[in-house]
Amino acid sequence: MIRKLLAVVSLLLLSGGIAFGQGIPKKGTVKGTFAWYAVGKIHEVEPAHIVFTGEFGGVFLSEPAGGVLDRAAVTCPGLNDVYLDGRESQAVGVCVITDKDGDKIFVSWNNRGAPLVRPNGDSRWTGGTGKYAGIKATGRFDTTVLAPTNSGFSIWNMPYELP
Secondary structure: OHHHHHHHHHHHHHHHHHHHHOOOOOEEEEEEEEEEEEEEEEEEEEOOEEEEEEEEEEEEEEOOOOOOOOOEEEEEEEEEEEEOOOOOEEEEEEEEEEOOOOOEEEEEEEEEEOOOOOOEEEEEEEEEOHHHOOOEEEEEEEEEEOOOOOEEEEEEEEEEEOO
């Protein structure tokens, strides 16, 4: 009886290792929340007009939990051109997403909208390393700034494809 139990447990562990070694599905959608904290400099260029240069860093939490990129580290240097009087503001930057295995995805992004009110953005995944080599994706994100703090979050919805 113990031999049978050990054989079943060994088979389950071996199958899990094989499935994990295959990487991620060739096609799918990454959905979830990138919770970030911004560090950088703010420059006032005229009344009610500032420019932020810096970095948004944090963690991505996938929906459902345990999905592709769940708990990945995200670092996004960027530039935000912000009008505090409600005129349309814009932001541009890049991101490096690093998963628990050290594999990376490279991203370019931009968004427009009134500041502090969930501006929509466009994101393009341009490539990666390891299991993400050759990844391509284009999708949208919504951002919320948790004023008056340096924190916020972005909701991602990114259909991706691997070669």
